[in-house]
Amino acid sequence: xxxxxxxxxxxxxxxxxxxxxxxxxxxxxxxxxxxxxxxxxxxxxxxxxxxxxxxxxxxxxxxxxxxxxxxxxxxxxxxxxxxxxxxxxxxxxxxxxxxxxxxxxxxxxxxxxxxxxxxxxxxxxxxxxxxxxxxxxxxxxxxxxxxxxxxxxxxxxxxxxxxxxxxxxxxxxxxxxxxxxxxxxxxxxxxxxxxxxxxxxxxxxxxxxxxxxxxxxxxxxxxxxxxxxxxxxxxxxxxxxxxxxxxxxxxxxxxxxxxxxxxxxxxxxxxxxxxxxxxxxxxxxxxxxxxxxxxxxxxxxxxxxxxxxxxxxxxxxxxxxxxxxxxxxxxxxxxxxxxxxxxxxxxxxxxxxxxxxxxxxxxxxxxxxxxxxxxxxxxxxxxxxxxxxxxxxxxxxxxxxxxxxxxxxxxxxxxxxxxxxxxxxxxxxxxxxxxxxxxxxxxxxxxxxxxxxxxxxxxxxxxxxxxxxxxxxxxxxxxxxxxxxxxxxxxxxxxxxxxxxxxxxxxxxxxxxxxxxxxxxxxxxxxxxxxxxxxxxxxxxxxxxxxxxxxxxxxxxxxxxxxxxxxxxxxxxxxxxxxxxxxxxxxxxxxxxxxxxxxxxxxxxxxxxxxxxxxxxxxxxxxxxxxxxxxxxxxx
Numbered sequence: 001x002x003x004x005x006x007x008x009x010x011x012x013x014x015x016x017x018x019x020x021x022x023x024x025x026x027x028x029x030x031x032x033x034x035x036x037x038x039x040x041x042x043x044x045x046x047x048x049x050x051x052x053x054x055x056x057x058x059x060x061x062x063x064x065x066x067x068x069x070x071x072x073x074x075x076x077x078x079x080x081x082x083x084x085x086x087x088x089x090x091x092x093x094x095x096x097x098x099x100x101x102x103x104x105x106x107x108x109x110x111x112x113x114x115x116x117x118x119x120x121x122x123x124x125x126x127x128x129x130x131x132x133x134x135x136x137x138x139x140x141x142x143x144x145x146x147x148x149x150x151x152x153x154x155x156x157x158x159x160x161x162x163x164x165x166x167x168x169x170x171x172x173x174x175x176x177x178x179x180x181x182x183x184x185x186x187x188x189x190x191x192x193x194x195x196x197x198x199x200x201x202x203x204x205x206x207x208x209x210x211x212x213x214x215x216x217x218x219x220x221x222x223x224x225x226x227x228x229x230x231x232x233x234x235x236x237x238x239x240x241x242x243x244x245x246x247x248x249x250x251x252x253x254x255x256x257x258x259x260x261x262x263x264x265x266x267x268x269x270x271x272x273x274x275x276x277x278x279x280x281x282x283x284x285x286x287x288x289x290x291x292x293x294x295x296x297x298x299x300x301x302x303x304x305x306x307x308x309x310x311x312x313x314x315x316x317x318x319x320x321x322x323x324x325x326x327x328x329x330x331x332x333x334x335x336x337x338x339x340x341x342x343x344x345x346x347x348x349x350x351x352x353x354x355x356x357x358x359x360x361x362x363x364x365x366x367x368x369x370x371x372x373x374x375x376x377x378x379x380x381x382x383x384x385x386x387x388x389x390x391x392x393x394x395x396x397x398x399x400x401x402x403x404x405x406x407x408x409x410x411x412x413x414x415x416x417x418x419x420x421x422x423x424x425x426x427x428x429x430x431x432x433x434x435x436x437x438x439x440x441x442x443x444x445x446x447x448x449x450x451x452x453x454x455x456x457x458x459x460x461x462x463x464x465x466x467x468x469x470x471x472x473x474x475x476x477x478x479x480x481x482x483x484x485x486x487x488x489x490x491x492x493x494x495x496x497x498x499x500x501x502x503x504x505x506x507x508x509x510x511x512x513x514x515x516x517x518x519x520x521x522x523x524x525x526x527x528x529x530x531x532x533x534x535x536x537x538x539x540x541x542x543x544x545x546x547x548x549x550x551x552x553x554x555x556x557x558x559x560x561x562x563x564x565x566x567x568x569x570x571x572x573x574x575x576x577x578x579x580x581x582x583x584x585x586x587x588x589x590x591x592x593x594x595x596x597x598x599x600x601x602x603x604x605x606x607x608x609x610x611x612x613x614x615x616x617x618x619x620x621x622x623x624x625x626x627x628x629x630x631x632x633x634x635x636x
Contacts, residue, residue, distance in 0.1 A: 199239060239287060256274075288374075354383060474525075477526075536565035
């Protein structure tokens, strides 16, 4: 614009500009001629350049993804490895972009850092067939103008209510024993580009919200399954989606450690924060929304990073972070281990080790509104020294994050994945058994007015703690032998009288090992009834097992519980008899035209609201799948 204005001035200025233009023209001519000369030289020697380029490509393609995977990854991904890593079968269902992102900046970054770029790409190409990339189809989109039904029943967050009882009252459930017996599949939704399902479904305002393995969060119509919107997070979303009381914002976390707020009407991002700065921090437990505060549990992948003998294990400490729900600003952070990590000793390779560490919070917090307290259950220590708050229930002050009390239920559980690896350089000298808590404490008021929390552990023991006496043990009941993937993995459901607790006790060598649903008297811990596991009908398929890891869901008279064999079953709460059974391990025709198949039920249980039952099927570590199923009685 300034040059054009100059030409509108006097003749002298115009003449000067003409001279400048001629000079610029000659300079441009010389550049073009020199470029022609360079092009001729390139053409003359092009065979050599083509040969060099081809040799580079050949060298890159010599990287064998299968060999790289077998040497660097297969040890943890074997079905019998004892880790939570996805099986090879599940990995072969994942998309190439997702695998590559996990290796470069996601939950497998610590392993991916030891691979070259070509090796990372080769592994992703080997694991994921080309046709597995997301299509981004809009099939099944809702018609414009559909408005949310704010009068409908709600399944909020992970446990339906802040006490994490996983009990839906009759007025909201819309189901009874007779109607449960008539449940039929209403619709199925396929998670595009995902090879597994993790998250607990949330129901709010006539919509359901669900996250997926590839990081996509969906808002669907609860009645038809049509899609209102989707939002893509940076990594896998294992958490439930928390929606505020006005239906404006939805909150969730991902396995890169990010927390998000998105608009419920549109799915657009409102804010995104990473509340813990540790590189291995991640969000696996569902954030708990109370008014204008969001309480976020912090876990980590450092337990897995310790498999590398050159990794300086370990510096992560579990915590709960209180965020302002409107802005994402951190209000306080309460650590489960009060002491900061310090240098301890050198491992066998001479790497500096650190501690104390661990006590991650893998599950959603529980709120005690009467005492203004937040309760969490913690994981094991990763490295020495052993602390008093690992494998424990810890109470935080809701306003300040100050620790009110803690009750350790399994001391000296020092463990990380190097303890089952070839190199045990980072394994503690006296390792424990990885018997931490994956389940949140569930708050309950007994008939005599006492408040207790039910803590269910991977050890196979269920505890009742008196919160008025700083977590004093009132009773404890063993229902199984326990183990790293045994005991109680993800939680229980509570009604007025009983706790309904599923048993894992999974064994990779025996598909019929483990399983069963137990009803425990909440006052005494006595076993009221036990419903043994049916023999799995998926025998021969990798991941098939009768073990029951998924958290159950209770309504008056009925409790629903899933199994690793893919069956969702409904039990009569009076005697434990199975009154309804659906096998989810099958192919489904989906509302959004995505190829989908069900698999193991694990990690999340059914959400029940307004006469409908919603459940995700297909957990990575077992029978993988990628479908969300909706059931309703056939009388409608």
